[in-house]
């Protein structure tokens with residue numbers, strides 16, 4: 158509460174002129190002054206005397222005005238909490254920048270529960286857990302609070318689908334579930350497939366659902382299928398997930414092709430020709446370099462960090478960062494604390510190894526009770542707390558890429574709904590404004606922040622569209638097949 162007083166002769170008139178009702182939203186911090194309701198006191202030696210208050214009718218009208226204001230701020234995305242150590246003025250500035258910016262997130266795994274559990278984005282996901290026990294981070298209200306303009310819905314196909322021979326079917330199910338959500342919520346969501354559509358959605362106040370395939374084996378070695386995925390709206394493809402396959406090697410070290418096979422290189426060329434971005438998250442360093450040798454369009458890493466900050470195979474080494482700068486691509490930082498931070502990664506690995514016998518026993522015990530298992534598993538993990546890096550670590554990766562490659566080649570790729578926990582201080586997508594604040598706090602300019610939040614991706618995407626140009630999708634398509 159702030160007060161002001163002014164001296165009038167020997168008395169002091171004291172007005173409660175600013176009892177700030179502080180509304181913290183991701184789009185700005187607003188203090189509603191209650192001066193409209195002011196009570197005026199005269200403070201003198203005789204004591205404190207109320208000398209003025211508003212007429213009840215005026216108060217009533219102002220009450221309605223206040224109510225409308227609160228509804229308005231709620232609609233903007235009420236709920237973002239300013240960190241305790243934040244400077245309120247800088248926070249307000251950060252929220253202003255955040256609200257204005259086009260924000261594009263490279264990776265979100267929400268389609269998995271949309272297919273497996275019929276999850277509807279209109280349902281609140283706060284405090285809920287996926288079938289595998291991981292927490293939810295995404296729903297329509299949280300989208301609003303996040304300020305996100307374009308979200309890549311991950312058409313994720315697990316490596317096990319290669320064994321069960323249903324990779325393409327899985328991708329089809331995921332794509333349909335994304336369309337279903339867009340069709341069910343036309344007031345909030347748009348399916349977007351171009352950079353222009355993203356800019357238009359920003360103006361219309363809508364969220365763009367974009368789609369990217371995770372796991373290149375989803376095309377089942379068919380460039381014909383690749384073209385149809387493009388038609389359905391897929392605008393990037395992560396060449397592998399965690400396992401190597403017929404034409405590309407994954408990050409974990411299994412060498413099947415010594416990088417990208419000849420057919421793999423043709424996949425990259427065909428993606429360039431179509432205007433589908435090549436995503437180097439999850440692939441081996443050799444594949445990253447092979448892609449950069451072949452591609453004519455900018456590439457992305459949709460959800461990876463900088464390896465120099467945390468030496469993890471899911472992150473991108475400096476030599477590749479420098480090449481991505483030459484290529485005009487974007488490295489979109491993954492928020493998963495074990496990718497962000499070495500200590501978190503080490504402690505998580507140690508904890509998993511230590512608790513494995515108990516976890517296995519729980520899995521057996523609750524074989525037919527997924528919910529029961531999740532509750533028990535979470536209890537087990539919570540009993541053994543570990544160090545979890547906070548959201549500021551995300552900006553350490555951004556800082557590094559800014560230094561090594563340049564501010565034009567870094568973005569964000571949260572991996573919301575695809576990770577077992579988020580950085581300390583973040584509960585879900587609604588906490589994205591923290592990243593904007595941290596960049597501002599470190600001295601990033603508004604223009605630099607806007608580049609990281611979305612403009613860099615838009616530039617790369619537009620360039621890929623330009624390279625594709627006005628081509629026939631199938632008529633001029635590659636007929637190469639895998640041998």
Ligand SMILES: [Zn+2]
Pocket residue numbers: 371439460575
């Ligand atoms: Zn991934």
